[in-house]
Amino acid sequence: MKNIYHDIIKNKNKHYELKISNENIRNKEMTPEEILNDASLNETSYGPNSHLDRVFNLDKSPSRLEEIITPHKFSSSTTFLEETISDIRRSGHEPSDIILIEAKSVNLVHTWTDFIKNANFKVVVDAVNSTGGIFVPSLLEALGVHSVTKLYCEPTGHFPHNPEPLPEHLTDLSEKMISEKADVGITVDPDVDRLALVCEDGSMFGEEYTLVAVADYVLTHTPGATVSNLSSTRALRDITEERGLNYHSAAVGEVNVVSQMKEVNAVIGGEGNGGIIYPELHYGRDSLVGIALFLSHLAHKKMKLSELRDSYPKYTISKNKIELTPSIDVDNVLAKMAEKYSEYEVDTLDGVKIYIEKEWVHLRKSNTEPIIRIYSESETAEKANELAFKIMEDIKMLS
Secondary structure: OOOHHHHHHHOOOOOEEEOOOOHHHOOEEEOHHHHHHOHHHHHOOOOOOOOHHHHOOOOOOOOOOOOOOOOOOOOOOHHHHHHHHHHHHHOOOOHHHHHHHHHOOOOOHHHHHHHHHHHOOEEEEEOOOOOHHHHHHHHHHHOOOOEEEEEOOOOOOOOOOOOOOOHHHOHHHHHHHHHOOOOEEEEEOOOOOOEEEEOOOOOEOOHHHHHHHHHHHHHHHOOOOEEEEOOOOOHHHHHHHOOOOOEEEEOOOHHHHHHHHHHHOOOEEEEOOOEEEOOOOOOOEOHHHHHHHHHHHHHHHOOOHHHHHHOOOOOEEEEEEEEOOOOOOHHHHHHHHHHHOOOOEEEOOOOEEEEEOOEEEEEEEOOOOOEEEEEEEEOOHHHHHHHHHHHHHHHHHHO
16 A cells, blocks of 8 residues: 555545535635645634544654655545545555554554453543544454444534533543443544543543553553653653653643654653654654553553552642733743742743642743633642642732
């Protein structure tokens, strides 16, 4: 299978009728190449609704795999999606074949299918009617998971609930986990780069702990440095340093995390929103990679999902903000906060992050409005909130 998708994109004879929610480009006929160059097509619903950009190597390194081309985002048009999948299948392949071509370059891949298959996992997938409904079940089947219950897996682009993978939006998945007596609940965001998990009892595994669990598995097999952004849980730092390895933080944003990972040659990294970045495959958040690594980890551990979650350091993040008047110099306020807490470890890479023993608080200004976002973490939600409120009072005094 050589450059199958590249041939699809270069075929200028094909036109697709795109039905986009943005009325300015509704019913616009475009060639595939024009589609690639039109960034406005990412405006459907909450954003890009195709995993095709994640399937094709995000590090833009053609030497990695001959079959993979540079990434592109597409609209959630079922017409274009169906044509694309049809072209792949006419070549004698399935979407899962492309996923496994990536996986074959990973040394850990030979352990995935054997352990996962023998674990006999029952999995429920909520793909919010994105293209994750195609790729996630296909990957699970290829990995040896034979019991998959699909929830909202029709790639229509019409989300049945808010696609942000937060507990309040995952009640249907939680209930299905209990009624199906399933082992693992999997949900992804519309562009399939964030992974959240639900435990066998319907409780949330926690987006912050997706990266922690995957990193635990990777570090066990390939020790090395780890990276996450400054607003992510301390748990990744804990499990890294307890192995005598180095943890590094990066400014918020995928591009910043990737840059830091390359600088320190990290073996695993990502963001606390469920974004897994595994450089052995490519430098980009990828739920499919996360699923394969996570299920391998769970199969090796031979424990319930809730038990795995409870085995990690327990932290809770509180997210708040404080509004300031437009006349206030926010940068000056942040500088004063860094000075006030100078007796502690202070990081000014991206705003001000203050480490107080096992707790931390991260202050970041908004670029669009006079507010300071305040993220704090502690052992309990109550303590995290107390820390945030204390910092908020300090800011009021200094401004």
